[in-house]
Amino acid sequence: MTQHDMTHPHDAETQGSLKSYTIGFLFSIVLTIIPITAVLYGWAEGMTNTIVLMTAAVLQFVVQLIYFMHLREEKKPRYNLVTLILGLIILLVIVIGSMWIMLFNMVAT
Amino acid sequence: MWENVKSFASEFFVTGDPLIYGADISIVLTIIGIVFGLTYFKKWGWLWREWLTTVDHKKIGIMYILSAFLMLFRGGVDALLMRAQLAMPELNLLAPDHYNQIFTTHGVIMILFMAMPFMFGLFNVVVPLQIGARDVAYPFLNALSFWLFFFGAMLFNLSFVIGGSPDSGWLAYPPYSERMFNPGVGQDFYIWGIQISGIGSLMTGINFIVTILKMRAPGMKLMKMPMFPWSVLSSCIAIIFSFPILTATLALLFLDRYLGAHFFTLDGGGNPMMYINLIWMWGHPEVYIIVLPAFGIYSEIVSTFAKKKLFGYKSMVYAMMIISILSFLVWAHHFFTMGSGADVNAFFALTTMLIAIPTGVKVFNWLFTMFRGKITFETPMLWTLGFIVCFLVGGMTGVLLSVAPADFQFHNSYFLVAHFHNTIIGGVVFGYFAGLYYWWPKLFGFKLNERIGKWAFWFWNIGFYACFMPQYVLGLMGMTRRLVTYGWDKGWWEMNLVSTIGAGLMGIAFLFQVWQIVYSVKHLQKDETGDPWNGRTLEWSIPSPAPYYNFATLPQVSSQDEWWEEKQRREREPLSLAPPKLEPIHMPKNSGIPFVMSMFWFAAGFGFVFDWLWLTISGLVGVAVCMLVHSFNYDTDYYIPVEDIKRTEAAIRG
Structure with a gap:
């Protein structure tokens, strides 16, 4: 960042190549089609179905982060990575905490 | 036709209450006055160019603070009305449904439309100047944040005269906030007012994190940053992780009301307690969001007025970061009585008590900063001292409340009401006042009158203790919150009367503050130095009010209290008078x-x-x-x- 260039912090931006964007796009399309067809045609039921959907969702998340959010190419200090980890921790706290509080609720159950 | 218009208007506008007719008239008169004034003095173009379209962080900050003051007035009037209703037993000043509306709007306005904008105003005004930047990272986004907040707040306030106010408490617990029990539009005003301004809050959080991480002056390592930007950083981290929870929760409530979904209803598999669980995941971080910047302000003020470096800088930084994260792990202490069992309650009681440790560290740091300092007692320092005493009481009653079994007794009683006013007025409001008095000369180029400021300080403090200390006792005597009236046989009326008198004293204190501003403008004594308090950080190194580009040349930072060290250096060897080399400055355009x-x-x-x-x-x-x-x-x-x-x-x- 030059000294007088104060309105746009450019240095954090990273650009992918056409190849990486294409690969990312294909991955994300495939990972969208799998759960849709799984639900439409009823491939699996119950627990298996849940696992398929969940796995596709998590992989989709990873694909987005790597190919479009450029998480791997970040220079130090890795603020984006730290924020992501913190976000995941808080997400886990929300989900696990809510389940713990609500499922062990003696009034509700 | 005329009949149709009449029946529409009678439902559209709130009718039947003389207080509201009075408000209608005063709103119309104010609008006519403003329009007339702007036209008469030909100020429309000025208003548009200089304020409505500005992206200058200092002007946006001033608009935030001005809005916060207006909202403080509205929330304060709500509070006085409630206290008037409770002054004596069996009063009929407010009807029960009107009373419900007033405690609801009082809470929402004070937290979301007074404390938040006041805080964002101080962020805007101070952070770029303290870290040696020329604006925030995203100036356009910053303006958008402000206007989203402003119009969200206006939408919420509109409910007072159009359609009817929300009346289900400041967090709108279902099932009462669901359409089944609350068919009017008040609750929808609540949802959309908060949602729209919430987008703005989230964007401000992102904006200031980027500003602080990316735009510090050359040489200013994170660990050389002043304490206020640190507190802003910790507060913004909590903002970006907690506000999405609020948005999602209110969106679910909206779906329930608008599309007949069943997330929080009593029937159809919904569970109202889930709403309470979710909303407090935002609600608890929220109170730390507003108090952390106040801690930063106190740190700056203590070190300036004790003329000493802040004691325990590193421990202060870690304490704030720990509070910011820990604030996400305590939410269930707001509903110990929900009945989640001993394990859940014990866990959340412990995490709650843990937060008292970093907070205690901070209090000791401030005390040790003052130890053997050459303290002077200007108004910012007075508010800081007032805060330490007040917050100590509030913090200790908080620890009492965190004991889960005891909370079954305190829950939703006036003990709780007194506790959170003790921490939020004593911590947040005192802090923002201290900050406003401290940075006012930087904003406008003159100090506020000290004598009237001291009157305001003492009226606020005496009023505060008179108002809220009796409420602790009332709570223990069994008086519950949101109570519209009580009988003579309860034995509560003496303390309630004292409490109302205290509230009145705080109202007078607010008038003192308004008078203080008017008086100081009239008897303007311009501050030529740009550094009226003998400050320690970079904002005092430039003239007041700061030019629109802030720094003609960006400062080179080498130590923690850079401006203080620079002044020492200049004393040792007078500044070489070679004028600094100027370069063209890159600035954002208005929009x-x-x-x-x-x-x-x-x-x-x-x-x-x-x-x-x-x-x-x-x-x-x-x-x-x-x-x-x-x-x-x-x-x-x-x-x-x-x-x-x-x-x-x-x-x-x-």
Whole structure:
């Protein structure tokens, strides 16, 4: 960042190549089609179905982060990575905490 | 035709209450006055160019603080009305449903539309100056944040005269906030007012994190940053992780009300307790969001007025970061009585008590900073001292409340009411006042009158203790919150009367503050130094009020209290008078889009409230068009030529 260039912090931006964007796009399309067809045609039921959907969702998340959010190419200090980890921790706290509080609720159950 | 208009108006406008008719008249008169004044003095162009379209962080900050003061007035009047109703047993000043509306709007306005904008105002005014930056990272976004907040707040306040106010408490617990029990539009005003301003809060959080991480002056390592930006950083981290929870929760409540979903209803598999669980995941971090910046302000003030370096800088930083994260792990202490069992309650009681440790560390740091300092007692320092005493009481009653079994006794009693006012007025409001008095000279170029300021301080403090200390006792005597009236046989009336008198004293204190501002403007004594308090950080190194580009040349930072060290250096060896080399300064251009886009949001929100689909759709289309127009606008910045900088600097420095 030059000294007088104060309105746009450019240095954090990273650009992918056409190849990486294409690969990312294909991955994300495939990972969208799998759960849709799984639900439409009823491939699996119950627990298996849940696992398929969940796995596709998590992989989709990873694909987005790597190919479009450029998480791997970040220079130090890795603020984006730290924020992501913190976000995941808080997400886990929300989900696990809510389940713990609500499922062990003696009034509700 | 006329009959149709009449029946529409009688439902659309709130009717039947003389207090509200009075408000109607005063609102209309104020609007006429403003329009007339702007036209008469030909100020419309000035208003548009200098304020409505500005992206200058200092002006946005001033608008935030001004809005916060107006909202403090409205919330304060609500509070006084409640206290008047409770002054004696069996009063009929307010009808029960009106009383419900007033405690609801009092809470929402004080937290979301007074504390938050006051805080964002101080962020805006101070952070870029303290870290040696020329604006925030995203100036356009900053303006958009402000106008979203402003129109969200206006939408919420509109419910007072149009449609009816929300009345289900400041967090709108279902099932009472569901359509089944609350069919009016008040609750929809609540949802959309908060949602629209919530987008703004989230964007401000992102904006300041980026500003602090990316735009510090050369040489300012994170560990050399002043304490206020640190507190802003910790507060913004909590903002970006907690506000999405609020948005999602209110969106679910909206789906329940608007589309008949069953997330929080009593039937159809819904569970109202889930709402309470979710809303407090935002609600608890929220109280730390507003108090952390106040801690930063106290740190700056203590070290300035004790003329000492802040004691325990590193422990202060870690304490704030720990509080910021730990605030996400305590939410269930707001509903110990929900009945989640001993394990859950024990866990959340422990995490709650843990927070007292970093907070205690901070209090000791402030005390040790003052130890053997040459303390002077100007108003910012007075508020800081007042805070330490007040917050100590509030913090200790908080630890009492965190004991889960005891909480079954305290829960939703006046003990709780006294506790959170003790921490929020004693911690947050005192802190923002301290900050406002401290940075006022930097904002406007003159100090506020000290004598009237001291009157205001003492009225606030005496009023505070008179108002809230009796409430602790009332709570233990069994008086519950949100109670509209009580009988003579309860034995509560003496303490309630004292409490009301205390509230009145705080009302007078607010008038003192208004008078203080008016008086100081009239008897203006311009501060020529730019450094009236003998400050320690970079904002005092430039003239007041700061020029629109802040720093003619960006400072080189080498130590923690850079400006203090610089003054020492200059004393040792007088400054070599070689004028610093100026370069053209890159600045953002003003834009009307934030204002217009927020108006469209307002229209869309109003459409949602009254279920007028045509207005909702046109509002949202307007929002989308504004986004598109801004996306294709490449003319967003310019350079200030060196000649202009020289001229401005010469004019300011004389």
